[in-house]
Amino acid sequence: AQTVTQSQPEMSVQEAETVTLSCTYDTSESDYYLFWYKQPPSRQMILVIRQEAYKQQNATENRFSVNFQKAAKSFSLKISDSQLGDAAMYFCAYRWSGGSNYKLTFGKGTLLTVNP
Amino acid sequence: NAGVTQTPKFRILKIGQSMTLQCTQDMNHNYMYWYRQDPGMGLKLIYYSVGAGITDKGEVPNGYNVSRSTTEDFPLRLELAAPSQTSVYFCASSYPPGGDYGYTFGSGTRLTVV
Numbered sequence: 627a628q629t630v631t632q633s634q635p636e637m638s639v640q641e642a643e644t645v646t647l648s649c650t651y652d653t654s655e656s657d658y659y660l661f662w663y664k665q666p667p668s669r670q671m672i673l674v675i676r677q678e679a680y681k682q683q684n685a686t687e688n689r690f691s692v693n694f695q696k697a698a699k700s701f702s703l704k705i706s707d708s709q710l711g712d713a714a715m716y717f718c719a720y721r722w723s724g725g726s727n728y729k730l731t732f733g734k735g736t737l738l739t740v741n742p
Numbered sequence: 743n744a745g746v747t748q749t750p751k752f753r754i755l756k757i758g759q760s761m762t763l764q765c766t767q768d769m770n771h772n773y774m775y776w777y778r779q780d781p782g783m784g785l786k787l788i789y790y791s792v793g794a795g796i797t798d799k800g801e802v803p804n805g806y807n808v809s810r811s812t813t814e815d816f817p818l819r820l821e822l823a824a825p826s827q828t829s830v831y832f833c834a835s836s837y838p839p840g841g842d843y844g845y846t847f848g849s850g851t852r853l854t855v856v
Contacts, residue, residue: 663844668849669850673843673844676844717785728836732777
C-alpha cells in the first residue's frame with residue numbers, strides 16, 4: 627500500500643523569506659501524480675501544485691515550486707517570499723496513475739506559521 | 743459558482759442518532775469521494791464512487807453508508823453515531839480526462855458526537 631509521510635508537524639517562517647516543506651512517499655509504481663494541498667483556517671482544501679512522475683522537470687506555480695526526487699521518493703514544497711496568507715496546513719498527496727478509482731493518499735500535514 | 747456543496751457545515755449528534763451528510767457537485771464529475779479528517783491524522787478515505795450506481799469502500803468505511811443515484815449527488819449516511827465519528831468530513835469530486843487535476847473539495851462538515 628502506498629504511504630505518504632510528512633515528517634514536520636509544524637514549521638514557521640518569517641514573512642518574505644523562503645521555507646521548504648518535506649514529503650516522502652512509498653510506492654512500487656512508476657507512474658503516478660503528486661500534489662500539495664493547502665488548508666487555511668477556513669477549512670477549504672486548495673490545490674497548490676501538482677507533479678507528474680514521468681516528468682523530470684519540477685513543477686512551479688508562481689511562488690510555489692517543488693523539488694521532485696523520484697529515486698529518493700521525495701517531493702518537497704518550496705514557498706518563496708512567504709506571505710501572511712500562506713499560513714495554513716499543507717498536505718502532500720499521492721495518486722497512482724493506474725487503476726480506476728483515482729484515490730488520493732494524504733500525508734498527515736504540516737502546519738505552517740508565517741511571522742510578520 | 744460551480745463546485746462541490748456540502749451541507750450542513752456543522753452538526754452535533756447524540757450517541758446512537760443517525761444523520762445524512764449531503765454532497766452535490768455541478769461539474770458533471772464522474773468520480774466522488776468522502777474523506778474524514780481527524781486532528782494530526784490527515785485525510786482518510788471512507789467511500790468513493792466512480793459513477794452513478796457504483797460505490798466502493800475506502801480505508802475506513804465502518805459505521806457509514808453511501809449511495810449514488812445521480813451523477814450530482816453523493817450522500818454519506820451515519821447510522822448509530824459514535825464518539826469515534828467525531829471528525830471533519832470532506833466530499834470531493836474529480837474528472838480524469840486522461841490526465842489528473844486533483845480533486846475539487848467541498849468546504850467540509852464538522853460533526854461532533856456527544
